[in-house]
Amino acid sequence: MTNPTLYVLDAAGVYRLADTPIIIAEAKRRLASRFRRGAALSSPAAAKEAIQLKLLGREHEVFGCLYLDNRHRVIEFAELFRGTIDGASVYPREVVKAALGCNSAAVIFFHNHPSGEASPSEADKTLTHRLRTALALVDIRVLDHFVIGGDTVYSFAEAGLL
Incomplete structure (x- = not known):
């Protein structure tokens, strides 16, 4: 099984390979949404x-x-x-x-x-x-x-x- 490649759109509008800090930051952002007010x-x-x-x-x-x-x-x-x-x-x-x-x-x-x-x-x-x-x-x-x-x-x- 191969690891999927993840790309992100940077501020300049260019897609680039996502590095570990970007992946972690996105995971934390999604995690925070689970605890937003009103989330069941x-x-x-x-x-x-x-x-x-x-x-x-x-x-x-x-x-x-x-x-x-x-x-x-x-x-x-x-x-x-x-x-x-x-x-x-x-x-x-x-x-x-x-x-x-x-x-x-x-x-x-x-x-x-x-x-x-x-x-x-x-x-x-x-x-x-x-x-x-x-x-x-x-x-x-x-x-x-x-x-x-x-x-x-x-x-x-x-x-x-x-």
Whole structure:
């Protein structure tokens, strides 16, 4: 099987062979369109893949939320907390405040493990429970929590932890 050749139209109106940075930039642009306001999430797998690509290559831990309306359409994709190579401090009060601020009906949590290990720690499980409890008080559903570790994504919902 041969690799397809990809050409792009440059600013001068000339087609030229696309290099890696151009291909990556286009992939990121298309990925961002999945998270534009009003975009419907077609499946949990699509959300998982898009979040994984957004966090790919991060050398520090990032925790965030994908805020959704009643029909699971995207309201906002937000990276809320940035940590170090092995952890990030997450404050439930700030998560609830942000969810209420964008009038969210549901959320998907996500964070990465720069180590490449996608298995959630006990602290991850405890945090998810605390956040779910806090958001339930204001009628916001937690649909999932994805832990991204390299090429692997762990889903709390698929593991029966939500």
